[in-house]
Amino acid sequence: MIWIILSTLITSLLSLWFGYKRLLHIHDLSIRNVLVSITIGILTYSIMLYLFKVDLLSEAVSGAIITNVYASIFGFFSGAALNQYQIRTKSGKIVYVHRSFISEYVPVIIALALILFSLYRSGLLTDLAITPIRVTSGLSFLGIGLWGITLRLVPEFREQGIILLDTCINWENLINYQWFSEVVLEIEYELEGSIKHFKTLIPPEDQPEVERLLSKKMREKVEEF
DSSP, X not given: OHHHHHHHHHHHHHHHHHHHTTSOOXXXXXXXXXXXXXXXXXXXXXXXXXXXXXXXXXXXXXXXXXHHHHXXXXXXXXXXXXXXXXXXXXXXXXXXXXXXXXXXXXXXXXHHHHHHHHHHHTTTTSSSOOOHHHHHHHHHHHHXXXXXXXXXXXXXXXSSEEEEETEEEEGGGEEEEEESXXXXXXXXXXXXXXXXXXXXXXXXXXXXXXXXXXXXXXXXXXXXX
16 A cells, blocks of 8 residues: 555655646647547556456555546646646736636636545545545546636737647747738747747727737837847
């Protein structure tokens, strides 16, 4: 039992560091990467299940592996959540954001539901025995919930840049902007050496404010050169 707890703590701390360093962002994901990851996970689980059935993998080792997997999920998402919170704090006050019930409250409600479910899953709210697997399983949902709270589905225009999902686009990386349609704004920016763009909905009554903000940032960028 002690060695399982020690390995779980080490795994959690290492995963926390990797998550905090943001070695993976949402914009790095692709359908291919996600499908490959899911396939590898299913194959790994199937192999472990087969080895366990033929008595080549003991229950203790199986439990330790599963416990550490849950611990890695908790650590990674908790570290990412901490990093995202710091980024939002350092990005300054919100200058403009188009708020709606779906974009503002639904993600938070889902994240809070995951956090509450983590308490149930860990066994703290039930009469079930508290085991390393149950605890780390609950913590994995807790980490995902904390990460979800820090996400923003719509862009936040802040003093130091634009927060988009889990990424901060600094104003100096702004390349261009244009109105894709009457209510859709398209912003082009540079990120990690690549040119990217995103579209967002801007209500007509907010368009003058956003136009002034973006034109000001473009002028400031030109003046720097």
